[in-house]
Amino acid sequence: MTAKPRPHSPGGGDGGDPPPPRRRTHGSADGGDAGNIAAAQAKVTAKAQEGRAGTAARASSGGGASPVTGPAAKIPLRPPNAGRHNLNSVKLKSRSDDKNTIVLPGTDVPGDLADISAGRGAWDPQTNTYEVNGRRYGVESTGTTFPVDGPGFVNLNRSEYKVLKNLIGADGDIGAAREALRRDPSVSDADWTRALDVFQHHKSYRGGA
Template sequence: MAVAAHKQDRADERAYEDAARGRRAAERQAAKNAQALRNGTMSQAAFDDAQRSADERPGTFPKVRARRPDRRHFGRNVTTRTRRRGKNTLIDGTVDVDADVAVINSGQAFRDADTGNWIANGRTYGMHENGTVFPVSGPGFHDASRGGFKALGAYNEFGGDTAEARRWIAQHKLSPEAAAEGLQLFRTLGR
């Protein structure tokens, strides 16, 4: 088992090294295009098209190795103490996140030049500077409001729609809409 994992790790390292070489080649081409633009041998429109197509086609590699999303994006891990944002996107159990991250790292994902987001297997991910990806949209992703996320944490922590969960939700003055959203997420994301 350990040998197979080591071989896979080594294969991943080689793929990432290949990606780095590809990135350096793309950077050299971008520098040549910039020089051609300055020399007047390339129009601004052609330069913009070259930059955009380089960012959007498969074969574009992230500047840093992509890593799994934070635990808080997996619905089953949410508790009452989990850090919340204004908008929270949760991942259900049908998504093979490791496969999506591998697609991004291998250069097979598309990159949206306008947003910088990565599209892998029909799902859109953003990426923090350290390489940690986060879900944005797509199949298997569920948006949650701040209140719905809090309520989901209560349902997870207290084992579903129990008296303790309802008491916690009431004590924290969550709206009935947030409680209903949290319960729907609890049922959708499974336990």
């Protein structure tokens, strides 16, 4: 008696087609550059939160780090001079240079320096700067860092920085600051526009122009 063939059983190990793969969905991110300082400031907090989350994930997985190179391999890194660079710490008598970089509130500088010291920053010996989380830092011989450029950093020239310091020194009284600089030939209307754009993020800003 001839044995009958076994019936085909779906899903068994008989060479049937596998189930179709699950379709993945991908979110989209807004990678557009901020059109002005106000828009850049609005993104600083979100970027800082993303950076901290990414750093924590890398630390937990043990990945993302490389051997530390540059000055951070030899000396501890120190934060930038707050009285010169941090917006809410700048004073009327803060030192001015031809180029002055302001750190906007909410920018995670301590997190950046921790990432650099953990080997997650890129050292560029040509410019003597570290790049981390989209920002660049220079390092002095003492280990003190200073901001160069990137999200959350704003570069001001000497006249723009002078206006900003006077606005801070006047405790947000824009009229008093304008009167103090009314006869200063080194200050232009463009300098006021730029400085006011930054000053809007200062703790003493009361509104107005």
